Amino acid sequence: MAPIELHQFNTQKRRKSDRYPIERNGIYIVTSGQFHYCDKSGKNIILNTGEFLLYSSGDISKVKMVNNEGNFKAEILVIDVSVFQKFLTYTNNIKHVPSERESFIFSPADNSIFKMLTLIKEQLVEGASDTSLEFLVLALLSEMLNKHPELIAVIRRISVLTTSQQLIRYVEKNISADLTIDAVAPELGMSSSTLKRKLQSDKLSFAHLVKIKRINYAATQLRITRKTITEIAYETGFKTAAHFSSTFKSIHGSTPKEFRESIQA
Structure with missing residues (x-):
């Protein structure tokens, strides 16, 4: 931002x-x-x-x-x-x-x-x-x-960010990147094991947090833009539109197409 x-x-x-x-x-x-x-x-x-x-x-x-x-x-x-x-x-x-x-x-x-x-x-x-x-x-x-x-x-x-807040900020700024704990941890100045331990203390999972942030971002794009679902899938870091669709449905209970249609109705 x-x-x-x-x-x-x-x-x-x-x-x-x-x-x-x-x-x-x-x-x-x-x-x-x-x-x-x-x-x-x-x-x-x-x-x-x-x-x-x-x-x-x-x-x-x-x-x-x-x-x-x-x-x-x-x-x-x-x-x-x-x-x-x-x-x-x-x-x-x-x-x-x-x-x-x-x-x-x-x-x-x-x-x-x-x-x-x-x-x-x-x-x-x-x-x-x-x-x-x-x-x-x-x-x-x-x-x-x-x-x-x-x-x-x-x-x-x-002015002081917790480790979880630092991670959330990093994910939001790099939503389309290949986000793995091994790649992200050094960007936050720590090892992957340290990052995992600190997230566990906040009862958070790296993979689940990244998935939720990506789907939240995608939902916003579906609301406010006319980008195609495939465009949003790639922009959000998914390799295929099919994977994006199935992951989106697991969170929102509807496919991206159904979600967009429901808010335009």
């Missing part, structure tokens, strides 16, 4: 959850309605229209979207973990600020922060370079940290 991406979200676009989702980190902005959730500390939080916060998808649970007039809407500025890691290199002299809070909510009343966030969204729409966008996001994080120094603990935590 690009270092920074903007996603639009509403209750009409909800889809089946990914069985092995990679955690997404960034800025969550409610543009219409209310967003209710439980944060990592167990506290119930309400995000109202216009409010936003720095979040990690793995830290929120018990989500409820409330519509006021019409459909709930939100924008998600997804920020790659590499940007947070770079930010920490620039702020490595900041001491840990203890806090029991996990959610730090901002609003348009936070004028400079809101203006910077708006500028980033505008630059994304206009096709600004990754370098320019990264610079703006680093500045945004700095402004957010100035208001809430305790945010540094959240940023540090979401």
Whole structure:
């Protein structure tokens, strides 16, 4: 994925959850309605229209979207973990600020922060370079940290990926490659036996994880593109369309053709 991406979200676009989702980190902005959730500390939080916060998808649970007039809407500025890691290199002299809070909510009343966030969204729409966008996001994080120094603990935590998260990120970025544990483990800086052991501790199987991620990707392609099933099969890393079809059916209970027909009906 690009270092920074903007996603639009509403209750009409909800889809089946990914069985092995990679955690997404960034800025969550409610543009219409209310967003209710439980944060990592167990506290119930309400995000109202216009409010936003720095979040990690793995830290929120018990989500409820409330519509006021019409459909709930939100924008998600997804920020790659590499940007947070770079930010920490620039702020490595900041001491840990203890806090029991996990959610730090901002609003348009936070004028400079809101203006910077708006500028980033505008630059994304206009096709600004990754370098320019990264610079703006680093500045945004700095402004957010100035208001809430305790945010540094959240940023540090979401900057560290577990082995399973590293693997999921690698698979998503190399979905069409020949993915074997012997080939992938060195890319993650470890032996295949170490990777297998760490996955087992998370009750994960390398082969099953790769299969699920490939089928999830294929399902998305079937939804949003007009590519042929054979094209999607090869793009997803399957050697034959027949193997792809049988594997897809074992996960979704229908063939790729049936799946596409059902969502177009």
